[in-house]
């Protein structure tokens with residue numbers, strides 16, 4: 001890790017052009033970072049630089065542009081490998097996002113390994129994208145799904161998990177950090193318990209990779225999926241990590257170009273890892289720019305940004321709690337810089353409209369986690385999620401905007 | 411009402427009402443007020459059957475038909491949306507199916523709220539209008 005200067009939020013903000021824009025005549029306050037983060041200029045430039053100077057299809061061409069594009073694409077894979085501590089580049093599959101990564105494992109691994117009577121475990125906190133793919137494959141294979149319960153603050157019941165685990169459990173797929181509440185799950189413990197029972201573990205890292213240090217080898221997860229757009233990178237690119245031996249044994253996900261070694265009408269042999277799982281021309285520009293996003297994170301330092309996010313989280317938690325009738329859901333010590341709250345007698349949608357008119361972007365609703373909302377007995381929450389380019393002054397703006405909205409709604 | 415106003419005449423009244431306010435805050439406070447004054451919807455209609463799909467909040471619309479005219483009542487669990495429900499009822503209720511189906515309903519833009527309704531798609535205004543027109547068409551057929 002490089003020696004980092006003290007954190008200077010104003011300097012960091014300079015790197016993000018969008019932060020200068022106005023919304024409804026007011027300075028944008030962007031508190032929807034858990035949905036997607038904003039992009040530094042360097043990431044925007046990486047995409048445009050690719051198209052303006054070395055756009056070419058990769059891996060197959062024998063000309064200079066193809067060479068340059070292929071090199072940049074594979075450098076990105078190397079950067080991802082180091083970023084999450086994978087042991088080889090063969091374990092890094094580029095996808096279009098977390099959703100595709102989970103679907104890939106569910107279809108490819110699931111079809112080959114799940115049999116009638118087998119069980120999959122997920123949790124009440126899951127995003128729909130870590131529920132539906134498992135339901136689909138479970139139905140197809142005659143397997144069933146068990147759900148780890150939570151308490152009212154979104155904390156997993158590990159004892160219940162232990163009871164759900166049994167010799168029929170083939171896989172546990174678990175959200176690392178809850179997108180709806182910000183709560184961090186004890187994935188290390190979950191992984192070690194599952195492995196003792198002989199089950200594999202897939203981690204939905206969509207919300208964790210941007211905040212927490214990730215070392216997939218130390219974690220010992222079998223699969224992890226995350227999205228580029230939530231880690232300051234472009235949309236349309238994501239990563240699936242899988243242990244090499246598992247990926248090697250899995251059948252391809254989609255068929256087409258790139259993923260083959262040799263095709264005849266009688267039989268096709270498949271390319272080796274990681275190309276076996278990257279059928280067709282990939283999203284070259286955005287994969288390349290994902291490396292730029294990782295470079296940005298490494299240059300700023302994840303722990304340094306996280307420490308600043310903690311300051312924002314603590315400050316905002318105290319300020320918000322002081323608002324009458326406001327209740328934070330997931331107010332636990334072990335969480336990332338996400339605050340999900342409800343206010344007595346106030347519909348989250350009314351709040352969102354009135355906050356938007358004051359230039360503030362927050363997320364309201366079920367956050368793609370309807371079963372979680374049902375368990376909590378609410379229609380939805382208002383969620384403010386912070387990034388290192390947010391400021392204390394913006395939190396003050398949110399708090400006064402909330403007061404104003406509440407006054408209008410009374 | 412002694413004399414029934416046409417849909418576009420009612421729209422004009424609302425446009426004039428809202429034009430009295432200069433700021434978005436005042437317009438919204440007025441809309442919220444209109445929402446609060448909406449007649450209560452009989453709870454027996456607050457069911458899945460009358461719920462409009464595609465809204466972040468719950469919206470219920472119930473219609474009846476009498477002497478060739480369609481009457482609406484409705485509710486929402488979000489107060490701003492309830493204001494919109496109320497506006498739509500003021501404008502559309504008590505008209506013939508054909509008048510309702512044909513109404514262009516531009517007034518939402520004209521009252522200057524739409525630029526402040528970034529969430530038009532999720533607030534379900536469109537879904538609401540569609541359902542009211544479908545109801546009217548059903549009564550008319």
Ligand SMILES: Cc1ncc(COP(=O)(O)O)c(C=O)c1O
Pocket residue numbers: 034035096097098099100127129130175177178179204206207227368
């Ligand atoms: C926890 C979690 N899982 C999965 C996803 C899906 O990610 P994507 O839409 O980028 O595929 C999200 C995004 O909202 C998420 O927060």
